Amino acid sequence: MQPQPVIAVLAGAQPVEGLAALERQAEVRVTDAAGLPEALAGADILYLWDFFADGVRQAWPAAGSLQWIHVPAAGVEKLLFPELVASDVVLTNARGLFDRPMAEHVLGAMLHFAKDLGRAAAQRQQKQWRRYATTDLAGASVLVAGTGSIGRCTARLLTAVGMRVQGLGRTARTGDPDFGTIHASADFAAVVGTFDYVVLAAPLTPATRGMLGRGVLVAMKPTAVLVNVGRGALADEAALEEALRNGTLAGAALDVFETEPLPGNSGLWELDNVLITPHLSGDARKQLPALAEQFADNLAAWKAGRPLMNVVDKELGFVAS
Amino acid sequence: MQPQPVIAVLAGAQPVEGLAALERQAEVRVTDAAGLPEALAGADILYLWDFFADGVRQAWPAAGSLQWIHVPAAGVEKLLFPELVASDVVLTNARGLFDRPMAEHVLGAMLHFAKDLGRAAAQRQQKQWRRYATTDLAGASVLVAGTGSIGRCTARLLTAVGMRVQGLGRTARTGDPDFGTIHASADFAAVVGTFDYVVLAAPLTPATRGMLGRGVLVAMKPTAVLVNVGRGALADEAALEEALRNGTLAGAALDVFETEPLPGNSGLWELDNVLITPHLSGDARKQLPALAEQFADNLAAWKAGRPLMNVVDKELGFVAS
Numbered sequence: 001m002q003p004q005p006v007i008a009v010l011a012g013a014q015p016v017e018g019l020a021a022l023e024r025q026a027e028v029r030v031t032d033a034a035g036l037p038e039a040l041a042g043a044d045i046l047y048l049w050d051f052f053a054d055g056v057r058q059a060w061p062a063a064g065s066l067q068w069i070h071v072p073a074a075g076v077e078k079l080l081f082p083e084l085v086a087s088d089v090v091l092t093n094a095r096g097l098f099d100r101p102m103a104e105h106v107l108g109a110m111l112h113f114a115k116d117l118g119r120a121a122a123q124r125q126q127k128q129w130r131r132y133a134t135t136d137l138a139g140a141s142v143l144v145a146g147t148g149s150i151g152r153c154t155a156r157l158l159t160a161v162g163m164r165v166q167g168l169g170r171t172a173r174t175g176d177p178d179f180g181t182i183h184a185s186a187d188f189a190a191v192v193g194t195f196d197y198v199v200l201a202a203p204l205t206p207a208t209r210g211m212l213g214r215g216v217l218v219a220m221k222p223t224a225v226l227v228n229v230g231r232g233a234l235a236d237e238a239a240l241e242e243a244l245r246n247g248t249l250a251g252a253a254l255d256v257f258e259t260e261p262l263p264g265n266s267g268l269w270e271l272d273n274v275l276i277t278p279h280l281s282g283d284a285r286k287q288l289p290a291l292a293e294q295f296a297d298n299l300a301a302w303k304a305g306r307p308l309m310n311v312v313d314k315e316l317g318f319v320a321s
Numbered sequence: 322m323q324p325q326p327v328i329a330v331l332a333g334a335q336p337v338e339g340l341a342a343l344e345r346q347a348e349v350r351v352t353d354a355a356g357l358p359e360a361l362a363g364a365d366i367l368y369l370w371d372f373f374a375d376g377v378r379q380a381w382p383a384a385g386s387l388q389w390i391h392v393p394a395a396g397v398e399k400l401l402f403p404e405l406v407a408s409d410v411v412l413t414n415a416r417g418l419f420d421r422p423m424a425e426h427v428l429g430a431m432l433h434f435a436k437d438l439g440r441a442a443a444q445r446q447q448k449q450w451r452r453y454a455t456t457d458l459a460g461a462s463v464l465v466a467g468t469g470s471i472g473r474c475t476a477r478l479l480t481a482v483g484m485r486v487q488g489l490g491r492t493a494r495t496g497d498p499d500f501g502t503i504h505a506s507a508d509f510a511a512v513v514g515t516f517d518y519v520v521l522a523a524p525l526t527p528a529t530r531g532m533l534g535r536g537v538l539v540a541m542k543p544t545a546v547l548v549n550v551g552r553g554a555l556a557d558e559a560a561l562e563e564a565l566r567n568g569t570l571a572g573a574a575l576d577v578f579e580t581e582p583l584p585g586n587s588g589l590w591e592l593d594n595v596l597i598t599p600h601l602s603g604d605a606r607k608q609l610p611a612l613a614e615q616f617a618d619n620l621a622a623w624k625a626g627r628p629l630m631n632v633v634d635k636e637l638g639f640v641a642s
Contacts, residue, residue: 100457108436261450278451286455
């Protein structure tokens, strides 16, 4: 009988789902960030249950026996530091599990603006009965930046409600099953001007950082609405705030920010045309059992010597499908 | 050449769309409610451009030559007074034109609650970063009361986003193309307890008035959300307010009320779990050209002696399809 693998579990406030089952299959060391170097000594696997936590890079010198890191999240940019990228350590993520909640969040945010439900809420507080114009999503156009599983699920949902969807990806192509036309990211500013909505659902990589800059913002329709469920740093946040303030674009639903929690002195808090959610579009809380199950499945594969699912291409920064 | 028909147009604050074109085909008398008796004398057609206006019943004694009333709205309950119902005057409405905006309003209202976007807006005002749990519409169940064109369009949209949709109508049946199963209104309280969402999209008739009463409210899931885009009087508003206050149901998106505008002393204004919109889900403002065109098409049919579209069954209170 093979020895049990050693798993370091970086846990936060949230109890580790399925811990008892895990302990039957492995030597499990639950730790916080401070105890990570000690937990990593001799560990085969690092399970980043608290995927918002930092500390892996600092603990890296202790990770000499590590073979695999699993992150129960979609974005893995915090782990793409040079030492890990250059190592043989395999990185896997929770690709797929956040797709549907995030797609629904995007749709809800769009309808929030199309039907001006923020105004409705404000009028209720004032006990004010005043009709206002609204718009429809049917026939409206949307550009989804990011052609991974989140972007694709979003594209399918928005198509299902009657929107005209196109994508933005690394390379231009046509005939895509979910997007039809995909424009090249390099052409973002050139194509963005015809779209009523723009969704950022891309991973944060050196290639995507700051992709929504001033050049793109000034090219957007002044009636356009932005939804960012990817990463805050996909956008130039200062330029975005300025654009929202001066009417270069009509509104934004932002679930992610350059710094999280969003600092109290950010001007974004003050803008009535911004819907701010605290990085919850993927709704990890509801997904805890599924996230635990996904790791357990991958652990079973690892123990059996089968290929792991959702292996991140550490050079690209995401799971290449 | 036949004499031009005489059309009395009851107009309000909103300019009459397509008036010039109308005046080329008819003798047009634009009036407000006060001038309606005078305008109706000798008129063939009454065009209720200001469909929120009252006054037709009061002016009825002057309507002796009237043959046709067109209402560019969906609900016609104000016109179903005994003298008109008993008369030969044909009543037509704008069936179809409000379907899609209303269906989108319903979807937006549901996502507002599923994703708790009201909390997001409140937290923004407080500059507060606090994660909270959300739910998905995928797989959630919804009962749509009203199997006319609005209810059907709503059912199709909610099905398209992955909800499990059933209907509530006059008679129970299965195999409906939009609803699958339709329950009988008489069984509302008996069946409502399994649904996550309930939508009221029925016309207001003697049979539907007060259909959402205490018996139905207490049978609903405490986590359920109500959306009313039909008419306020479909619900027992006092009982509804009480249920929202004491947690018998989780939330409500109300676009229509027993009295409109909703009086300032209504307790509904004070409830944070209520989304109030001022009777705008059909978004008539955006539809003005289409509404004008629909009447023009019907006028052309009337002048040519062809059957009118969207003739209301005055006994049932809606266009029977």
